[in-house]
Amino acid sequence: MQxxxxxxxxxxxxxxxxxxxxxxxASAAPVKVFNLVMMQSExxxxxxxxxxxxxxxxxxxxxxxxRNVAAANDSLPSVGGFIVVAVRPGKRSNAWxxxxxxxxPGVAAALVADIRKVPPLEVQGGPLVFAIKLGFAEGIxxxxxxxxxxxxxxxxxxxxxPMDTAELVERAWRD
Numbered sequence: 001m002q003x004x005x006x007x008x009x010x011x012x013x014x015x016x017x018x019x020x021x022x023x024x025x026a027s028a029a030p031v032k033v034f035n036l037v038m039m040q041s042e043x044x045x046x047x048x049x050x051x052x053x054x055x056x057x058x059x060x061x062x063x064x065x066x067r068n069v070a071a072a073n074d075s076l077p078s079v080g081g082f083i084v085v086a087v088r089p090g091k092r093s094n095a096w097x098x099x100x101x102x103x104x105p106g107v108a109a110a111l112v113a114d115i116r117k118v119p120p121l122e123v124q125g126g127p128l129v130f131a132i133k134l135g136f137a138e139g140i141x142x143x144x145x146x147x148x149x150x151x152x153x154x155x156x157x158x159x160x161x162p163m164d165t166a167e168l169v170e171r172a173w174r175d
Contacts, residue, residue, distance in 0.1 A: 079103065082147035
């Protein structure tokens with residue numbers, strides 16, 4: 001399946017390895033994970049990550065950061081959406097949010113900041129990108145299969161053409 005940005009969406013290899021980890025996050029109120037969306041093809045992912053286990057360990061740490069931010073915010077709105085996480089070679093990470101309605105600015109900033117603090121796995125050959133489809137409080141899952149964060153929409157509009165996930169991440173990345 002192709003996202004609107006031209007990237008393959010599901011990846012059975014990594015998703016199978018991560019399903020168990022996301023089950024633990026799904027039961028931790030006020031966060032419910034609906035599924036994991038791999039934003040690149042299975043071949044691309046296999047070439048970039050050291051192992052499914054390394055990605056699973058990293059995703060577990062990202063889950064902990066999400067739980068911590070959610071637990072620290074008493075007034076989370078009931079909203080569903082995506083948190084997109086990207087890791088670049090050199091152990092640099094970033095995150096983008098795609099929630100409708102948008103999360104309160106303080107919560108959004110805390111989520112991105114705390115996810116960026118999680119020590120990323122080592123990747124090679126370009127960024128590794130996945131999204132977590134989740135709900136805060138009683139939020140329901142979005143109907144869309146893949147995320148479309150505002151920063152990605154802006155980068156696509158500025159480029160005037162569809163881009164693959166790796167190029168899109170590079171254009172939308174802010175250090």
